[in-house]
Amino acid sequence: MSLVHVHDLNVSYGARTVLSRVSLRIDKGEIVTIVGPNGSGKTSLLRAIIGAVKPAAGHVQRAEGVRLGYVPQKLHIDETLPMTVARFLKLSGHVTAPQINEALTRAGLPDVSRAQLSKLSGGQFQRVLLARALIGKPDLLLLDEATQGLDQRGSAAFYQQIEQVRQDTGCAVLMISHELHVVMSASDRVICLNGHVCCEGTPAVVASAPEYRALFGTGTGGALALYRHEHDHHHHHDDHTEAAE
Template sequence: MTLITVEKLSVRYGANTVLHNVDMTIEAGEIVTIVGPNGSGKTSLLRAIIGATNPSAGHVSRKPGLKIGYVPQKLHVDPTLPISVARFMRLTHRVSKDDCAAALAAAGVPDLLKRQMSQLSGGQFQRVLLARALINRPDILLLDEATQGLDQRGSASFYQQIEAVRQETGCAILMISHELHVVMSASDRVICLNGHVCCEGSPAVVASAPEYRALFGTGTGGALALYRHEHDHNHDHSHEAAE
């Protein structure tokens, strides 16, 4: 089932055209990542998809009744403000404590309900934002560089949690990221953007595409192989520990 269809989308700010003639679809249950250099229009595309930016041409179609969860790049919470995770989760949603707890568990942080937001690490904070996006059981999650500021291990852990969320809930995931080595291993499909769609397909197809290599070089192939090696190595050790 197609959740979102983008057809011949262009976005212009004044005289500056940031997106031109973009076509893409998002299917139910898939993980799609948009990559591209700074200024390539990634965030503008995301904003057009959620309806926060009006296209100058083309249009975005959404499945009727589509529920969207959004995880922002960052969110500032005044550290002097006494607000618990439970209260933060209910700021814009009328939900039960049990629903909050279930969303936190789905985000991989089941024990944070009573903690103060100001006491959270960067990784915990992003997991709470993920839980907040999951609380209404969305059909699709949108993530705008949601791991910015986390170290490589924290980013890898976050994206593994995203994969677990997809497996448990069946929701589709559309994310923007600059962390190619992590993203390329976590995605079903990659869209390379530079004002227009340069190339798209499976991670392996995109990584070998001339358009992708012209933008990012060939170094990400080695990083991808290293990540897979580390992931498989850790996975094997977890199995050994389980046995």
């Protein structure tokens, strides 16, 4: 039984259909990445899976008792508001100090529970959001462009942390990413979305699919070539930011 099974999902906002007939499954322990151009419905898909958006048609079936953890794209916090990391993490419900410390350690941020939120770097704040998602011991971790605004090194470190979390907890991961080199190095499966599922499969299969190349214009194996460059540290990846859909 899959953790989540999305079946023929349609999502509309008024007269505008953003997702049509999208079907996918997420199985235990796998890392699945969704790629696609701006406005392709990626965020809407994640929101439908967590139940924040009501489908116009189709349905999302979650395994019984499955726990989801959600790391949003960004969260605006009033910088003038004095709040420690521990206090912020307690806002999500009844949480003990040991649970907070364990989640922060898993997120790669031990010893910051007393730090002021406003003093954290962008990368540290994203890890606090990751810790918040991990407190509930999720079976499936959902990440929406979680490294937006981080530099390349910070972003690579964050995704390594996600891989570590999967190894330590066995949770599955569904993430939206525009960083193709990350997709190639970190995913078991890639789903290319553009209002519908254009293609899906292993990173190598998707990178060579015509639909993928039409969207990203990378040429044959371009994304894989990019991935190899990344690993040779010769290629500077230009981080384009993606507007929330």
